[in-house]
Amino acid sequence: MYHLNVTTEEKWNFPGLCELKNLQELDLSWNEYEGIFPSCVANMTSLRLVELSHNTFIRSIASSPLTKLTSLEYISISSNNFQVPISFKAFFNHSNFNFLFLENNEIINDELGNLVPNFQLEVFSMLNSRGCPSLPSFLYYQSNLRILHLSNNSIGWNFPTWLLENNTRLKRLYLMDNAFTGPLKLPTSINPNMENFDLEGPISEEICNLDNLSLLDLSENKLCGSIPYCFNPSRIHHVYLSNNQLEGELTYAFYNSSSLVSLDLRYNKFIGNIPQSIGNLSHLSIILLSNNHFEGTIPPQFCEMDQLSMIDLSFNFLSRQIPHCFGNLTLEVTEEKSGWVEEVFTSSLQTLLSYMDEVELEMARHVFSLETGFFRLNDVPITAKFITKRSSYTYKGSILNYMSGIDLSSNKLHGKIPDGLGNLSGRIPTDLIKLNVLAIFRVAHNNLAGMIPEKAQFGTFDEGRYQGNPYLCGRPLPNDCTSTGSTPVLPTADDENEECSLMDMEFFYISFIISYLSVVFCIATVLFINSHWRRACFHLIEGSFLDSSSPDANFLQSIE
Structure with missing residues (x-):
């Protein structure tokens, strides 16, 4: 078998997997695998590409079977729970290494010693690491890097000028959210996107x-x-x-x-x-x-x-x-x-395309969708x-x-x-209604005209925000758009809803008046038909009138 891509549904239930000694590419990304990476993978001596990103594998990568696969050219263990020694010396004999992705893992600082790696990376990514990593020492021996991503690691000390000097073919460098200090010197081929790492000193003329x-x-x-x-x-x-x-x-x-x-x-x-x-x-x-x-x-x-x-x-x-x-x-x-x-990362694309042509891996195209975003716009x-x-x-x-x-x-x-x-002129753009976070809006004393938007937060602005614009109309200004002859804004679905609400209020007032008159008419009809209730009602009214007209009542009212 040439390529194996295990999907989320299939999981690790693949009989005879460890017998696929001629497998060249293994893709287990975006699953729910956990625990220790199977040791039998060490028998797949023809593997060139291993993609393990977005799982929960554990233990040190230095003790994994991948250290025995010297044929590997591409490794991605991003977004796992691996422990990764910063020296990466367990892989120094992997002379075919070109692409290495270690994002979102725990980095362990260890000593490199006098060892020198046999590989020359083209792409190396170690962003969002856990464990306060230092700058990988093996990078000092790299001279063929095209893309380097070390963002979000809080790496300190002086800016690694030697890294830029040694890798003259470097095309993309990402060092955001670190703590580098010292002068910044850029070679002629770099494209800086280097905010947030506390650079100091003058800007080198090499930037020209x-x-x-x-x-x-x-x-x-x-x-x-x-x-x-x-x-x-x-x-x-x-x-x-x-x-x-x-x-x-x-x-x-x-x-x-x-x-x-x-x-x-x-x-x-x-x-x-x-x-x-x-x-x-x-x-x-x-x-x-x-x-x-x-x-x-x-x-x-x-x-x-x-x-x-x-x-x-x-x-x-x-x-x-x-x-x-x-x-x-x-x-x-x-x-x-x-x-x-x-x-468009043309140089990076050319790097990957040449790599794909060289190793002839059909599924290497998945590199374009990696979360690092290197190979997208x-x-x-x-x-x-x-x-x-x-x-x-x-x-x-x-x-x-x-x-x-x-x-x-x-x-x-x-x-x-x-x-x-x-002096502003014209209409207030209706698209401003879509700005839900708009808190301050003041256009007083200009030459604006037309209807003031009434939806969303515009319904909360007072008259002072619009005064001094003689051709503006609508609430909260006293100017009626009908009387000023202003052409209203074309209605939207929300406008129709507002019109419906206004029609509902008008119906409410009319129905209230009709109901009130109906009640009065019913009371009058009952009193006309029932003489006993009519006499009782008249006595009640007469008694109330006499009480309010008495001297004592007037005296009390004057005291109050």
Whole structure:
């Protein structure tokens, strides 16, 4: 037998499994196997691929029968309860090893000694490990890595510069959520996605060689110095360098990055003027430069950038007058700014395809669906932070399609505010009703028109949120949409439900009045027919009238 894939239903009930000595691929993933991995697998001396992910196997992998199978080229033990010695020295004689996946297991720190591994990995993944692992020492002897994933391990000490220097063919490096320190030096072939591991020191000029870079996120680190003047990748779309200690001027940085869509440099120490070359960024939609030391005037080149929708220049030292053309900014929203960065891992795919061709394993295609996500599109939701009413809010994904704004607060600006700056016009988009988390909404004193949405959280906003818009109508404003001649929003299914509820209330009032009149008519009819009840009723009314008219009663009423 060439390949064996045991499904969840079949479990381990396969007679004669241990007799399949010529089996080349064993796939037991996504089952409920538990306990010790069967020792008879050591007899399958032709195995090249073993997939054991998403089970609950236990014991040390160093004592498993896999250590005897030197023919193995691919091992995945992800998401089990294996104990994995960090040295991995029990597999040093497996010279055919290319792919190794150890995610979500318990890593045990042990000593490597003077041993040197005989294998050269192309893909190694050890994310989300348990046991506070250190950096695997055997990586020092690896020189053919293409993909390395060590995220979510809290690995500390200095950043392993030697790892990048030794693996010149490295294409994908993932080190998120670790505790590396020291300077960051990048070779020419890396694609950084390295947020959240406390980098410090200057940005190396080697980053200028990353011509195919599409997203750079080094925010919330301790980077210092200036952005290299040569950093002008032509294909980059998103740059996040906020919350660092970067300084200097932006004279030449991003000069030729015409594809740039979002630029976030908040909370740094940049100085000097905002360069006039900002006008070359024709696709820029979000620019966030707040909390720096920029000075001088606001470049009028902003007005030439017709894709802009979010501008934050607050908390700087900008002076003089706001450019008159700012009153003509349309702040058009675009889908590019809220889209998802999609990177096709062509190099990784070529690596796997060549591997598949070499070993001729048909089921090796399952590698494409591994939970690591190495070999799928890398989807990254675009985020933006914007300050409203002195509160900072983070927006991510499709909500950015509906957002636009300008923040020039806390500067040294003076003079006349351009006419039309900040005046909203048109209708309130009905799609905002779908934003269930919307808590703050204020559009007072603009030129909005049409009917105010009344559904969801919009029914809780008071009149002050909308005042100063003479053409807005509907609740909570006193303006009736019928009297103002405004065209109502096209009804939806929810609108029809509201109309039905209004019709129900009208029916209630009519039925109440009819019922009341019917009761009065019935009482009058009974009194007319029954003379005894009629006389008793008249005596009761007469007695009540006399009691209220007596001097004592009047005296008591005056006291009360």
